[in-house]
Amino acid sequence: MNCRGEFFSEAVMGDVKGKFHLVDVDASGRERLFFDNAGGSFRLKDAVAAFAAMDTIPDNPERIHASALHLQDVIATGESDVRTILNASGGSIFTALTASEAMFDMVRAVMENSVGDNAVTTILEHPSSFDSVKMYCERTGRELRIARSNPETGGVDVDEIVGLVDSKTVLLSVMYASNISGAKFDLSTIVNRARAKNPHLYIVVDAVQHAPHGVIDLKETPVDGINFAPYKFFGCRGSGIAWLSPRVAALTHHRLLAKPQESWQLGTPTPGQFAVVSKIVDYVAWLGSQYSGKQDRRELFLEGMHRIELHERALLVALLDGHGTHRGLRAMPGVDVFWDHDDFERRDLIVGVGFARLEAAQAVREYEKRGVVVYERVATSVYSGRMLKSFGIEGAVRLSPLHCHAPGDIERFLGITEELAAL
Known part of the structure; x- marks a missing residue:
């Protein structure tokens, strides 16, 4: 490049x-x-128009008539496009009012349902990541380990993060890039080296800052949870979106008990937010088509x-x-x-x-x-x-x-x- x-x-x-x-x-x-x-x-x-159009429709997606089926298709397409953005297969997708809310939910599920005596994060994390890990360390009686920043690069060095992980670390919460300095974290190396030290480690990533600026590939960086915010990614305010690995999705969490264990969606999702995600992917794919003849x-x-x-x-x-x-x-x-x-x-x-x-x-x-x-x-x-x-x-x-x-x-x-x- x-x-x-x-x-x-x-x-x-x-x-x-x-x-x-x-x-x-x-x-x-x-x-x-x-x-x-x-x-x-x-x-x-196009994203603003799509959200507005969806929001005029009063129909409940959880019905069997034609308009409801159309809304179900919009949601399903949007979920597929979340996977396109992340290169994710399997697992579960859920929405919250904000990406911060989604982060708290992911951290809580891991910290309340896992064995170990410490959690690791970095000093540069967004408050939703840092505070959620700190809060649940305090609630569950675990040690909070904080990786220091590098004042020269504006990021956190790989050795600084991985050095805090051991066989009893429950959770590593780390961002993709700093929203203060713009420094990208070497996520692939962090994930590979941390998992080499502790294969059972849960890794949750805040991708809100990085998502509109670069590629995310969960095949290359297999984490357990990741979030992004459409309003910082050319879309609209009103939702945060998260993907969960199958093992995180299966943890005890707030849910409607009649739904499958891996379902994290509470209530009826907003079709317009999924339409927004599809318009984001439409746009980026259009831009790609200006330089490539590929169809995928x-x-x-x-x-x-x-x-x-x-x-x-x-x-x-x-x-x-x-x-x-x-x-x-x-x-x-x-x-x-x-x-x-x-x-x-x-x-x-x-x-x-x-x-x-x-x-x-x-x-x-x-x-x-x-x-x-x-x-x-x-x-x-x-x-x-x-x-x-x-x-x-x-x-x-x-x-x-x-x-x-x-x-x-x-x-x-x-x-x-x-x-x-x-x-």
Whole structure:
């Protein structure tokens, strides 16, 4: 893979932008750059339309008439497309109101129904992962082992994680990529080495940050549970989606007792959320078809994600090293780039920066005055504090563009950042 990425052609770039809502303007029609996609991504027009269409239908899917059967088909297709995204076979799929809720459910089932005296997680986990493991360690009287971060890379080293796993570890909970630094975890190596030490270990993965940026393949990384959030993956708010291995699905969990043991779906699922997943896969497969003549849905999806990853890597390089007549963040006086290194294949499209004369929140306000939306990660935040303190910093401005952005968007952003650095 091209280590510095490859931009979409102008034609493909134009088509991509046209498939999403509000890429270049806000809801009021004002021009802006939205660089906070890690908090909720641009919405696919087709996904929003599909959800709205499904939501007009009053019929209960658990009936036998024609409209209900149609809704059942929508759900079944959506479940199949969840498996397309993850390359998963077998196991169970369930939805919750949020990916955080799904994570708590998975962790609870493992921790309440397994033998062992410790659980392992990392200091960089989202609160839903970290707090659920901590809570159930306390409830079940187990030791909580926390892998430390690497302030240079913004991630957690493989040895740091695997070194905490032993024969009595019940659960390893680890993220696919950091939503603060963008650092990708070497998940395949982590899974293989952890299972070599403890073949009975349960492994649960938070893929919410990474899912819209790169390939997930459960055949290569056989974990026991994984979640993602459609609203951060070009879809709509209102659901978190999880896949469970057969052995996790069979654990005691909240369920309707008349349903099969492996069923985790409580109540009637929302067909619209499954329609959204199918539209996400439709879109990524369409993108793949611009570069490949293959017909298999998973192969087209893989090609599409590959092209997203290449374009986003080129955007990352442009942010850091400059583009056109604009110098990059690395070269700007008064700007610090955190967790910076040149192994771009180990980075999703997130950059953390600091300003010599502006605190993070001040910088965010100055960006907004100039039509740019970014996010302040500060040590006082429940979603940021633990992670930032592990890096030894008080705050950072998080930049999270998406593949919908063009090189010209990066140039505009760099010009505005020069203005802020001079304040």
